Amino acid sequence: MKVEVSAEEIEELYRRLVEDAKAGGYHINPDMGNTMPLVEGLVTNTKRYGYGLCPCRLTGGSSEADLDIICPCDYRDPDLDEYDTCF
Amino acid sequence: MPDFKCLEQVEGSKKDHDLVLYALSTCGWCKKARSFLGDNDIAYRFVYVDLLEGDERDEVFNEVKKLNPQRTFPTLVIDDEDVVVGFNDSTYGEKLL
Numbered sequence: 001m002k003v004e005v006s007a008e009e010i011e012e013l014y015r016r017l018v019e020d021a022k023a024g025g026y027h028i029n030p031d032m033g034n035t036m037p038l039v040e041g042l043v044t045n046t047k048r049y050g051y052g053l054c055p056c057r058l059t060g061g062s063s064e065a066d067l068d069i070i071c072p073c074d075y076r077d078p079d080l081d082e083y084d085t086c087f
Numbered sequence: 088m089p090d091f092k093c094l095e096q097v098e099g100s101k102k103d104h105d106l107v108l109y110a111l112s113t114c115g116w117c118k119k120a121r122s123f124l125g126d127n128d129i130a131y132r133f134v135y136v137d138l139l140e141g142d143e144r145d146e147v148f149n150e151v152k153k154l155n156p157q158r159t160f161p162t163l164v165i166d167d168e169d170v171v172v173g174f175n176d177s178t179y180g181e182k183l184l
Contacts, residue, residue, distance in 0.1 A: 037114075044113050056114040056159060056161075
């Protein structure tokens with residue numbers, strides 16, 4: 001299912017993510033070439049599924065099945081430790 | 088590996104390997120993987136698994152789960168035997184260039 005995403009929606013979520021990350025002691029990757037496609041993917045998935053499913057993981061079919069892969073997902077900290085970024 | 092009809096052929100002058108890229112349309116790392124292959128003129132087949140529907144989606148997703156139980160993307164299959172999970176340009180470079 002394809003969904004349309006506007007630049008305003010991406011910008012709005014980006015601003016919220018920056019604030020949330022700061023509040024939690026994290027930083028959003030300043031490399032916009034990495035960050036903005038992920039933010040766009042999160043907006044798409046939120047419209048598509050109703051929650052911010054990780055843009056790089058496939059839904060298991062329900063929010064219950066996807067609990068571990070809703071952003072920020074259970075794999076964020078291990079990924080940060082291993083790769084300095086989430087995968 | 089099943090020969091899924093949904094796989095789209097991308098042309099390139101380098102055809103040293105049979106490459107199948109399982110990707111998501113929402114995934115920035117998948118975009119980078121496709122850019123790497125395109126920039127290096129490498130031929131490959133790919134599918135955006137999240138845009139599939141019904142049985143086809145289930146069949147492809149089950150194949151990805153077999154290849155990569157963590158169900159992360161991109162998942163690249165090289166010559167039907169080597170599976171590369173995620174995108175890293177140095178890993179792709181070592182394997183493909």
